[in-house]
Amino acid sequence: MRYIHTRQETVLNPTFVLTQFLTNHGKFQQYLHRIGKAASPKCPCSEDDQTAMHLLLHCKLQEKNRPAHIKDPNIVLRKVIKMPQTIKYINEIFQTLK
Numbered sequence: 001m002r003y004i005h006t007r008q009e010t011v012l013n014p015t016f017v018l019t020q021f022l023t024n025h026g027k028f029q030q031y032l033h034r035i036g037k038a039a040s041p042k043c044p045c046s047e048d049d050q051t052a053m054h055l056l057l058h059c060k061l062q063e064k065n066r067p068a069h070i071k072d073p074n075i076v077l078r079k080v081i082k083m084p085q086t087i088k089y090i091n092e093i094f095q096t097l098k
């Protein structure tokens with residue numbers, strides 16, 4: 001029941017870009033590698049595989065544009081994902097992907 005309640009609280013406009021981030025199926029090297037479209041799953045930062053969460057939370061190449069509320073170690077993703085600053089940041093990340 002708690003899970004259903006949480007889902008009811010979440011109001012998102014599932015854009016093309018946001019859907020790719022939420023499903024981790026998009027222009028991410030790890031996904032492209034899994035489906036045979038990229039030679040390596042690694043992020044260009046070479047720290048980790050390039051996934052949506054890596055880009056959103058940890059990638060040093062995205063660090064300068066990352067909003068302060070996403071740098072919070074106690075981040076609750078289901079809360080911040082619907083914030084306009086987060087959506088803007090996700091769109092900015094998407095523009096950097098090849």
Ligand SMILES: [Zn+2]
Nearest residue numbers: 043045059060
């Ligand atoms: Zn990275």
